[in-house]
Amino acid sequence: MPPRDYPLEPLWLPFTANRQFKAAPRILVSARDMHFTTEDGRKVLDGTAGLWCVNAGHCRPRIVEAIRRQAETLDYSPLFQMGHPGEFRAAALVAQLAPEGLDHVFFSNSGSEAVDTALKIALAYHRARGEGHRNVLVGRDRGYHGVGFGGISVGGIPATRKAFGSMLPRVDHLTHTHDLAHTAFSRGQPAWGAHLADELETRIIARHDATNIAAVIVEPVAGSTGVLVPPQGYLERLRAICDRHDLLLIFDEVITGFGRTGRAFAAQTFSVAPDLITFAKGVTSGTVPLAGVVVRREIHDTIVNSAPPDSIEFFHGYTYSGHPLATAAAEATLAVYHEEALFERARELAPYFEDAVHALKGVGPVIDVRNYGLMAGIELEPLPGKPGARGYAVFLKCYERGVMVRVTGDIVALSPPLIISKGQIDELVGTLGTAVREAATPARA
Numbered sequence: 001m002p003p004r005d006y007p008l009e010p011l012w013l014p015f016t017a018n019r020q021f022k023a024a025p026r027i028l029v030s031a032r033d034m035h036f037t038t039e040d041g042r043k044v045l046d047g048t049a050g051l052w053c054v055n056a057g058h059c060r061p062r063i064v065e066a067i068r069r070q071a072e073t074l075d076y077s078p079l080f081q082m083g084h085p086g087e088f089r090a091a092a093l094v095a096q097l098a099p100e101g102l103d104h105v106f107f108s109n110s111g112s113e114a115v116d117t118a119l120k121i122a123l124a125y126h127r128a129r130g131e132g133h134r135n136v137l138v139g140r141d142r143g144y145h146g147v148g149f150g151g152i153s154v155g156g157i158p159a160t161r162k163a164f165g166s167m168l169p170r171v172d173h174l175t176h177t178h179d180l181a182h183t184a185f186s187r188g189q190p191a192w193g194a195h196l197a198d199e200l201e202t203r204i205i206a207r208h209d210a211t212n213i214a215a216v217i218v219e220p221v222a223g224s225t226g227v228l229v230p231p232q233g234y235l236e237r238l239r240a241i242c243d244r245h246d247l248l249l250i251f252d253e254v255i256t257g258f259g260r261t262g263r264a265f266a267a268q269t270f271s272v273a274p275d276l277i278t279f280a281k282g283v284t285s286g287t288v289p290l291a292g293v294v295v296r297r298e299i300h301d302t303i304v305n306s307a308p309p310d311s312i313e314f315f316h317g318y319t320y321s322g323h324p325l326a327t328a329a330a331e332a333t334l335a336v337y338h339e340e341a342l343f344e345r346a347r348e349l350a351p352y353f354e355d356a357v358h359a360l361k362g363v364g365p366v367i368d369v370r371n372y373g374l375m376a377g378i379e380l381e382p383l384p385g386k387p388g389a390r391g392y393a394v395f396l397k398c399y400e401r402g403v404m405v406r407v408t409g410d411i412v413a414l415s416p417p418l419i420i421s422k423g424q425i426d427e428l429v430g431t432l433g434t435a436v437r438e439a440a441t442p443a444r445a
């Protein structure tokens with residue numbers, strides 16, 4: 001291995017056990033299609049599309065070339081009170097892919113910013129139509145909506161909140177839908193659990209009164225807390241309750257967007273149309289940060305038309321809201337998805353992927369396997385008194401054997417690029433099975 005010509009210490013890594021990592025770093029130096037290359041020259045199969053984002057595969061020449069050309073042509077242009085062609089084209093392309101009626105796009109750079117933007121749009125919308133008292137935001141336990149104060153407030157992961165004091169003041173949470181007693185080893189959408197949506201009406205609306213609630217935000221499939229697939233009928237019920245009480249429904253599709261469930265958005269896969277969709281990651285296949293919110297025309301028009309014509313209607317935005325390199329990457333990425341029919345490919349591969357991951361049932365400490373589209377969660381029984389230790393051991397064993405998986409506690413998540421082949425699915429799941437067997441306690445091995 002060539003010697004490292006950089007120090008490890010100055011970098012503070014995100015969502016990482018820094019001391020553990022620096023004692024045995026895992027450094028990736030290049031990537032192509034389905035594989036990373038490590039600093040010691042090993043190939044690692046990408047079973048996670050990076051962080052759920054590299055849906056088109058790595059270093060695709062068309063996307064690389066578009067970014068290069070844009071950097072030479074217009075590296076940056078101010079984005080407030082100015083525009084550049086790429087951001088309009090990219091917005092039109094994203095809107096075209098979105099469910100009917102969601103046709104305006106506000107760009108941000110990260111999923112966290114997209115979520116905070118969506119929450120602000122919801123609040124501004126109600127205010128613009130004279131209902132500014134609607135300011136309660138409803139999230140869900142085990143939801144992940146990034147790390148801004150808005151996102152951690154509506155999110156349902158205590159660890160993302162516990163060190164950071166006050167949250168947004170008017171927030172409530174639905175119960176999550178994960179219950180192994182009823183749903184373990186479901187293929188696709190579990191049959192049990194639609195009734196859990198009813199508590200939006202019976203508990204949350206009853207507590208706050210519907211007239212005070214602005215919006216409900218959920219991930220259609222919760223990704224970061226371990227691939228929690230919505231029970232059959234659950235999202236439909238949420239939609240119906242929101243309709244009855246004039247609540248906006250936000251789907252956080254930062255992970256599920258751009259083909260992960262076999263269509264552009266999970267809203268289309270599940271045939272439930274929200275009022276706002278947050279997106280990020282797959283829009284540029286992870287190449288350049290870009291994210292945003294797609295909103296219903298009526299929401300856009302209400303906010304924009306309620307302000308005097310020469311005033312800024314929505315006092316919000318980022319220096320890089322629609323950065324030229326990012327929108328160039330988005331245009332090229334969306335062209336690759338279209339030309340290679342990658343969303344359809346994900347849909348066609350899903351049954352094969354499902355069979356492959358469900359073959360892990362019965363392997364050592366596997367207590368659940370769940371899946372939708374090209375995403376799967378494999379839940380392991382935690383080692384007594386050591387939550388997360390078994391999951392981390394499996395992650396390391398897979399990495400040593402040339403396969404990248406993601407773990408959240410003792411749940412392994414798989415979300416490969418949509419270009420994965422059947423042979424690579426076999427390799428991914430086969431290696432995971434070996435790692436899980438090795439991580440079994442002697443008693444269960």
Ligand SMILES: Cc1ncc(COP(=O)(O)O)c(C=O)c1O
Nearest residue numbers: 110111112144145146252254255
């Ligand atoms: C559903 C969801 N929302 C928001 C985010 C935050 O995105 P980012 O890390 O780009 O801020 C993530 C990240 O994984 C996510 O999965």
